[in-house]
Amino acid sequence: MSTTTDGKTIMEIAGRPAFELNRVALSIWTKLAAGHSPQEISSQVAKEFSAPEELASKDVDHFIEKLKRHLLIYDN
DSSP, X not given: OEEOTTSXXXXXXXXXXXXEEOHHHHHHHXXXXXXXXXHHHHHHHHHHTTOOHHHHHHHHHHHHHHHHHTTSOOOO
């Protein structure tokens, strides 16, 4: 991963830039990599960014679906 001058994170796959992550997406990615469930992540993101839990849950679900579509994560 690398960081842009405006503070966004670039996730590289096979050495090539693949996704630009904002702070929320980076937080979700980090928590997924640590093994947290989507429900845990939603709750933590809501607290971390002072957002309504419903909005955090939608953001988490949307990001997870995007990662699945790009075959970066999968269901067990």
